[in-house]
Amino acid sequence: MDITDLATPNGAAIDLTEPGDTIEGQLVSIGDWRDINGKFGTTVKAPFNLICDGEDRTLWVKKNSRLATVLGAAFKEAGLEKIVCGGTLKVRRIQDVPTDKGNPMHDYQAKYTPPAGAGPEIDDF
Numbered sequence: 001m002d003i004t005d006l007a008t009p010n011g012a013a014i015d016l017t018e019p020g021d022t023i024e025g026q027l028v029s030i031g032d033w034r035d036i037n038g039k040f041g042t043t044v045k046a047p048f049n050l051i052c053d054g055e056d057r058t059l060w061v062k063k064n065s066r067l068a069t070v071l072g073a074a075f076k077e078a079g080l081e082k083i084v085c086g087g088t089l090k091v092r093r094i095q096d097v098p099t100d101k102g103n104p105m106h107d108y109q110a111k112y113t114p115p116a117g118a119g120p121e122i123d124d125f
Helices: 066-077
Strands: 022-030 034-038 041-052 055-062 088-097 105-113
Antiparallel strands (some): 022 088
């Protein structure tokens, strides 16, 4: 089964493949952390469900990853202690950082603008 089949809503997966790639949309919901079995073993990911240009899309975020850290910082910079859905999330892959493990680490930049009213809160991020 493809991991995009697990997301609600079932939107196409967002893949920021190159530095400079950007996605922006309304954060609709965040799914539970779940084990994803892949080619290189099991990883724990959560689906961030967005509406981008009228289409359902899913950004899969690996737990304890650089992307998760950047997203957490974006929510804190927006003045939030907990994630509030309904606002606008913008994520950009900004660079690849060399590592001693062979593959470069992808680095990201994110900004979250919370909605004017209160939305559902999600504690576990």
